[in-house]
Amino acid sequence: MSKPDYLLFDKNTKAIFWNLNRNAIQRMLDYDYVVGRQPSVVAIVAPTTGRKFEKFFYGTKEIMIPLYKSTTDAAKDFPEADVLLNFASFRTAYNVTMEALEIPTIRTIAITAEGIPERFARIMRVKAKEIGKWIIGPATVGGIAPGAFRIANTGGTIENIVNSKLHRPGSVGLVTRSGGLFNELSNVIARNADGIAEGIAIGGDRYPGTDFLDHLLRYEKNPQVKMMVLLGEVGGELEYRVAEAIKDGRITKPVIAWCIGTISKHFGGEVQFGHAGAKAGAERETADAKNAALKEAGAYVPTSFNELPQLINGVYEELKAEGKITDIQEPEVP
Numbered sequence: 001m002s003k004p005d006y007l008l009f010d011k012n013t014k015a016i017f018w019n020l021n022r023n024a025i026q027r028m029l030d031y032d033y034v035v036g037r038q039p040s041v042v043a044i045v046a047p048t049t050g051r052k053f054e055k056f057f058y059g060t061k062e063i064m065i066p067l068y069k070s071t072t073d074a075a076k077d078f079p080e081a082d083v084l085l086n087f088a089s090f091r092t093a094y095n096v097t098m099e100a101l102e103i104p105t106i107r108t109i110a111i112t113a114e115g116i117p118e119r120f121a122r123i124m125r126v127k128a129k130e131i132g133k134w135i136i137g138p139a140t141v142g143g144i145a146p147g148a149f150r151i152a153n154t155g156g157t158i159e160n161i162v163n164s165k166l167h168r169p170g171s172v173g174l175v176t177r178s179g180g181l182f183n184e185l186s187n188v189i190a191r192n193a194d195g196i197a198e199g200i201a202i203g204g205d206r207y208p209g210t211d212f213l214d215h216l217l218r219y220e221k222n223p224q225v226k227m228m229v230l231l232g233e234v235g236g237e238l239e240y241r242v243a244e245a246i247k248d249g250r251i252t253k254p255v256i257a258w259c260i261g262t263i264s265k266h267f268g269g270e271v272q273f274g275h276a277g278a279k280a281g282a283e284r285e286t287a288d289a290k291n292a293a294l295k296e297a298g299a300y301v302p303t304s305f306n307e308l309p310q311l312i313n314g315v316y317e318e319l320k321a322e323g324k325i326t327d328i329q330e331p332e333v334p
Contacts, residue, residue, distance in 0.1 A: 006221035008108050008134060009083070009149035009198075011037045016074045016106075018096055019087035020046040020067070024152040026056055031150040033059040034158060034334060035167050040149055041065060042081050043074040045096075059334070071096065075103045082107040085142070085152060090115040093138065097124050101133060110151050111137035114205065121207040128209055135209025136200060141179025143200035144186075146170065147331075154201070156183055162333055163187065170195025171316075171325050173219030175212050176231040177204050181260070185231055192313035194328050197224040206236065213241040220251050226325050227254045227315055230299075232290060234261025239290040243297035254315050257299040258308055261287040 003010050017025055025041050032040050039058050046054075046067045053064040068074040071084060084100045086093055086109055093113040100106050101124070109128075116138045128135045136143055142151025147168040155166045164186040172189050174196045176182045182201040189196055200215045202208040212230055219225040228251075232239040239259060245251045283289055295301035302311045319325045 004221075006218040007145075007198075008143075008218070009145040011035075011148040013040060013083055013145075013149040014042045014078065014081040015040055015083040015085050015149075016043045016045060016071060016078065016081045017041050017085045017087065018045045018071060020044055020049060020054065021087050021152070022054070022056075024085075024087065025065070027153055027158075028150055029056055029058050029063075030158055031155075031161065031167075034161070035147050036334075037148070039063060039065075041085075042078045043068055045069070045071050045074055071100050071106075072103060075105055079105045081105065083149075084109045086111045086113070086137075087152070089113055090138075094120040094124065097135070098127070101127055101131065106133070108134040108136065109209075110140060110142045111135065111203070111209070112140060112142070112152070113137075114139040116205065118205070118207055121205060121209070125207060125209045134214075137203040137205075137209060139205040140201050140203035140208075141182060143198070144196075145198045146196060154179075154182070154199075155186060160187075163190070165190040165195030167333060168195070168328070168331050169197045169224060170328065171224065171226040171319075172196045172312075173216065173222065173225040173228040174199035174231075175215045175219075175228070176201050177208075177233050178231070179204075181231055185229060188309050189229060189312060192309045193227070193316035194325065197222065208238075211238045211241065213238070213245055216242060216251055216255070217245070220253055225253065226319050227256065229312065230255060230257040230294075232257065232259040232287075234259065234287040235285055237285060237290075240284075240293055243290075243293045243299070246294075246297040246299055254319070255294075255299040256308070256311055256315060257291070257294045257301055258305060259287040259290045259294075260305060262291070262304075 088096045090113040142154040144154045146166045155161045
């Protein structure tokens with residue numbers, strides 16, 4: 001059964017995992033078991049191994065996942081897999097992605113590698129846009145559809161997953177650049193609202209395959225999402241696209257937004273933060289300028305990161321009072 005266009009993942013999503021990263025794959029299977037779905041990883045591409053299968057655990061049960069030499073071969077045997085989790089190194093991630101973009105059954109590709117040449121990143125983005133496919137990353141931890149599908153290590157340990165209510169869907173759509181702050185915001189939202197319905201970390205490189213607006217427009221169409229949280233950062237101009245969408249009515253749901261890096265104004269020169277894209281080359285790219293633009297457009301913007309939890313809670317309680325959000329019955333965790 002096909003998914004609506006606004007959903008990248010659901011409880012039936014199946015993935016091909018490129019690279020034999022045992023820990024990340026096992027964490028996905030542990031998540032699958034906790035949320036009560038069938039194993040989400042159906043095949044592994046491991047070009048250098050001579051084995052045919054690799055053993056993993058699904059709960060207490062041992063399962064065998066087949067190994068393949070190429071993504072094309074894996075996709076032929078598992079046409080129902082529409083996600084490729086590209087854990088190749090920065091040297092080969094581009095070629096792996098371009099191969100996957102040519103496979104009709106693959107719709108979404110997550111790329112974890114940092115340091116892919118910017119020219120290659122732009123080529124991947126343009127190609128994916130042309131053919132209607134989705135790239136998350138490069139340089140991303142991935143994303144999660146709570147209760148349905150988890151990309152690799154997104155959300156951290158199972159204990160953190162449960163504490164952050166990432167084992168079942170909430171009402172908030174989350175999009176960030178940072179993977180670490182994605183986990184932090186998931187926890188903040190769980191404590192001050194009812195958790196997230198879907199979350200994506202677009203990645204820290206300068207040219208992500210999809211940007212904030214791409215995902216917020218999906219959330220706008222998703223009836224499960226009642227409010228949205230955007231965590232941007234100093235550098236680049238992607239947040240202005242969101243501001244324009246709020247102004248022109250493409251986004252109507254409440255958006256709570258904050259761009260980190262306001263401290264940069266206290267430094268004497270141009271500041272490079274951790275991400276390749278986290279550098280302001282002009283006043284327009286500063287966190288302060290983007291926060292001001294988002295607020296002027298109609299987003300809820302706090303005066304500091306420390307006020308973000310209170311603002312999230314305030315909007316959430318307003319939506320509850322209006323009857324747009326109802327209480328969630330917490331599921332049992334095995």
